[in-house]
Amino acid sequence: xxxxxxxxxxxxxxxxxxxxxxxxxxxxxxxxxxxxxxxxxxxxxxxxxxxxxxxxxxxxxxxxxxxxxxxxxxxxxxxxxxxxxxxxxxxxxxxxxxxxxxxxxxxxxxxxxxxxxxxxxxxxxxxxxxxxxxxxxxxxxxxxxxx
Amino acid sequence: xxxxxxxxxxxxxxxxxxxxxxxxxxxxxxxxxxxxxxxxxxxxxxxxxxxxxxxxxxxxxxxxxxxxxxxxxxxxxxxxxxxxxxxxxxxxxxxxxxxxxxxxxxxxxxxxxxxxxxxxxxxxxxxxxxxxxxxxxxxxxxxxxxxxxxxxxxxxxxxxxxxxxxxxxxxxxxxxxxxxxxxxxxxxxxxxxxxxxxxxxxxxxxxxxxxxxxxxxxxxxxxxxxxxxxxxxxxxxxxxxxxxxxxxxxxxxxxxx
Numbered sequence: 001x002x003x004x005x006x007x008x009x010x011x012x013x014x015x016x017x018x019x020x021x022x023x024x025x026x027x028x029x030x031x032x033x034x035x036x037x038x039x040x041x042x043x044x045x046x047x048x049x050x051x052x053x054x055x056x057x058x059x060x061x062x063x064x065x066x067x068x069x070x071x072x073x074x075x076x077x078x079x080x081x082x083x084x085x086x087x088x089x090x091x092x093x094x095x096x097x098x099x100x101x102x103x104x105x106x107x108x109x110x111x112x113x114x115x116x117x118x119x120x121x122x123x124x125x126x127x128x129x130x131x132x133x134x135x136x137x138x139x140x141x142x143x144x145x146x147x
Numbered sequence: 148x149x150x151x152x153x154x155x156x157x158x159x160x161x162x163x164x165x166x167x168x169x170x171x172x173x174x175x176x177x178x179x180x181x182x183x184x185x186x187x188x189x190x191x192x193x194x195x196x197x198x199x200x201x202x203x204x205x206x207x208x209x210x211x212x213x214x215x216x217x218x219x220x221x222x223x224x225x226x227x228x229x230x231x232x233x234x235x236x237x238x239x240x241x242x243x244x245x246x247x248x249x250x251x252x253x254x255x256x257x258x259x260x261x262x263x264x265x266x267x268x269x270x271x272x273x274x275x276x277x278x279x280x281x282x283x284x285x286x287x288x289x290x291x292x293x294x295x296x297x298x299x300x301x302x303x304x305x306x307x308x309x310x311x312x313x314x315x316x317x318x319x320x321x322x323x324x325x326x327x328x329x330x331x332x333x334x335x336x337x338x339x340x341x342x343x344x345x346x347x348x349x350x351x352x353x354x355x356x357x358x359x360x361x362x363x364x365x366x367x368x369x370x371x372x373x374x375x376x377x378x379x380x381x382x383x384x385x386x387x388x389x390x391x392x393x394x395x396x397x398x399x400x401x402x403x404x
Binding site: 005009063064065067068071072074076079080097098099102107115116118119120122123126129130 | 156158159160162163164166170171172173176188191192194195196197198199200202204205206209212
């Protein structure tokens, strides 16, 4: 969500600190998602305070069968930066979707989106990411290395 | 394989379907995914998503984070509500079974509460009432109350009296017969509502031989016939008709002298 491990850890610790205080007072929330919701709001708040990504229309490419090879070349930090640069709620949708922690209903509840919106954001996100992959690892290069 | 024709809703589901099968809990989404799972386009999407997720999994998690998470203090233990518990099929099945048992128990209890000495004989006589024709009776046209003397004089049956509540009703005929247990039973046929009266000995205690008494009127029913029974002086009187308790209630609601 933030593309910055340091900031993410700060937010995580703040959330855990609050949770510990609430546990001490016996006021823990019943909802498993509440902690993720809290994390999302804090991340959005923190990213608003920092530098903002310029709103530009990204190119979209059809998903390529060689995409897994291209993705395997990436560093996790590159993916984190790419996702954190996406405008919200797309950033939230992509981050939560690829975390592989939630089912569809939970994704909708956490991202506060409807199915159509979520589908659109994820679908577009894939194609934008594919375009970025194609730009970063041009096809010829990917196929050569595969061979 | 080419993408089949999908509805707008199905296309949406396919777009945002979790790449981990275990996370697809929505039936409509599962159906949409099943339709496209063999297509090249969907296979590419799945491979793409899984590759991204695999990359996400390689994000190093700081030690402090793991330590905090392992404490598991951040969410309260889930509390089961009554509604959730009731939706559990096992609880539902047990609930139904207990309800059925309770209903049977209540029915038996009500039956027991309605039982009285002579109730079995009364039920048997209701069966007789439903099968007997007036032709089988001696024609006697008089007030029912006058037949007590007739039974005493002709058949030597003391206390075979019709209670005052029914004494004014006109009779068509009567007879005296021995039932299956060898008891002397008087049967009277009436004009009103094709009603029949039965007068029979009260149930007796097997040890002492004394009549087992009960007070007031007791209802009994059998095969759409209903009877109302009273015991007096060791003899039971039953007024029976084809109908329900409502049909007999007016006769016994106002006791007559």
